[in-house]
Amino acid sequence: MLSKYAARSLSVHGRWFSSSTARHTKVAVLGAGGGIGQPLSLLLKVDPLVTSLSLYDIRGAPGVAADVSHIDTPGEVNGYPADKLDEALDGVKVVVIPAGVPRKPGMTRDDLFNTNASIVRDLAAAVARVSPEAHVLVISNPVNSTVPIVSAVFEKAGVYDPRRIFGVTTLDVVRAGRFVSGIVGTNPVDTPITVIGGHSGATIVPLLSQSSFGKGISGEAYNKVVNRIQYGGDEVVKAKDGAGSATLSMAYAGAKFTNALLRGLAGEKSVITPTFIKSPLFADQDIDFFSSNVELGPNGVEKIHSIGELTGEEQKLLEACLPELKKNIEKGKAFVESSP
Numbered sequence: 526m527l528s529k530y531a532a533r534s535l536s537v538h539g540r541w542f543s544s545s546t547a548r549h550t551k552v553a554v555l556g557a558g559g560g561i562g563q564p565l566s567l568l569l570k571v572d573p574l575v576t577s578l579s580l581y582d583i584r585g586a587p588g589v590a591a592d593v594s595h596i597d598t599p600g601e602v603n604g605y606p607a608d609k610l611d612e613a614l615d616g617v618k619v620v621v622i623p624a625g626v627p628r629k630p631g632m633t634r635d636d637l638f639n640t641n642a643s644i645v646r647d648l649a650a651a652v653a654r655v656s657p658e659a660h661v662l663v664i665s666n667p668v669n670s671t672v673p674i675v676s677a678v679f680e681k682a683g684v685y686d687p688r689r690i691f692g693v694t695t696l697d698v699v700r701a702g703r704f705v706s707g708i709v710g711t712n713p714v715d716t717p718i719t720v721i722g723g724h725s726g727a728t729i730v731p732l733l734s735q736s737s738f739g740k741g742i743s744g745e746a747y748n749k750v751v752n753r754i755q756y757g758g759d760e761v762v763k764a765k766d767g768a769g770s771a772t773l774s775m776a777y778a779g780a781k782f783t784n785a786l787l788r789g790l791a792g793e794k795s796v797i798t799p800t801f802i803k804s805p806l807f808a809d810q811d812i813d814f815f816s817s818n819v820e821l822g823p824n825g826v827e828k829i830h831s832i833g834e835l836t837g838e839e840q841k842l843l844e845a846c847l848p849e850l851k852k853n854i855e856k857g858k859a860f861v862e863s864s865p
């Protein structure tokens with residue numbers, strides 16, 4: 526039974542933002558002062574499943590917290606400055622990490638590695654120490670490397686549970702639904718497209734053939750939409766012209782994935798979405814992280830779905846994805862191995 530407030534929230538925020546169970550859930554955002562962090566904090570404040578929001582950044586989090594705390598939803602909000610990371614993480618169930626630098630035109634996501642790898646490593650070490658049972662949602666790029674970094678840090682700390690560490694690839698799914706709906710004339714919310722692989726260029730593999738809406742798209746239109754899904758991030762980086770990368774659509778995607786996880790944690794059945802996790806699907810090729818459809822449940826990852834049947838075109842996309850993904854994963858692991 527939905528509370529009066531939750532029912533109201535549903536009608537205000539649309540179908541994805543659903544709330545089925547009331548429980549205490551503290552969510553932390555690390556990097557809350559940034560381009561993604563601020564709108565993400567706003568969206569989490571209006572998610573009825575988030576009862577407490579802990580906002581941390583090396584700059585500006587208390588201000589963001591003061592601002593969103595005036596929103597007339599019940600969730601409590603606290604902001605923490607640079608020297609209060611442990612306090613920010615105390616008792617959290619879910620930690621979302623958008624901390625790190627974004628791309629400028631001409632850069633790849635991998636070009637962010639040198640700066641973001643150590644930011645993510647150090648934040649992960651604090652989570653592993655203070656809230657080792659938290660579910661960690663990694664947004665910071667390059668996701669193909671930062672998820673292996675977080676996982677290796679947890680492993681080093683002896684608290685690794687692969688069911689609780691996720692790379693957020695939801696923006697690729699959101700883009701795929703939006704772009705395909707523009708071709709076939711559907712409502713994007715009703716046009717789910719599975720996207721597998723990783724989160725950068727050729728590692729992003731949309732499976733249009735598995736969607737009743739997408740499977741009719743062929744030829745030039747197919748090539749164009751696949752390219753747009755794979756390089757949608759570049760489109761935004763170029764349009765922002767040096768002022769960063771996707772922030773608003775990413776905040777939406779991050780809040781959407783967080784809500785899906787919270788529903789799974791609360792016991793809702795059949796919450797299934799792609800996410801980049803430790804996965805056995807290509808482990809025989811030494812690729813042990815991969816995004817595919819995953820069922821979320823009370824323990825985080827409940828079931829990893831197979832990738833299903835691929836067309837010849839999709840098989841080629843997958844063949845281009847795997848070697849690059851493998852390199853990105855190995856780079857992340859090697860970084861933690863060589864860290865003191």
Ligand SMILES: NC(=O)c1ccc[n+]([C@@H]2O[C@H](COP(=O)([O-])OP(=O)(O)OC[C@H]3O[C@@H](n4cnc5c(N)ncnc54)[C@H](O)[C@@H]3O)[C@@H](O)[C@H]2O)c1
Binds near residue numbers: 555557561
């Ligand atoms: N996964 C995805 O689909 C996706 C989509 C868009 C952007 N991103 C990535 O998200 C990251 C953030 O992007 P943005 O546009 O919000 O950047 P931004 O520069 O606007 O914000 C980043 C924030 O991180 C903070 N920060 C830096 N070091 C920190 C630390 N050690 N602890 C806490 N906070 C710290 C900064 O102070 C800043 O407020 C980038 O790496 C970007 O590439 C990922």
Ligand SMILES: O=C(O)C[C@H](O)C(=O)O
Binds near residue numbers: 628666757761762770
């Ligand atoms: O493109 C970027 O660098 C940011 C993000 O990964 C995106 O897909 O928009």
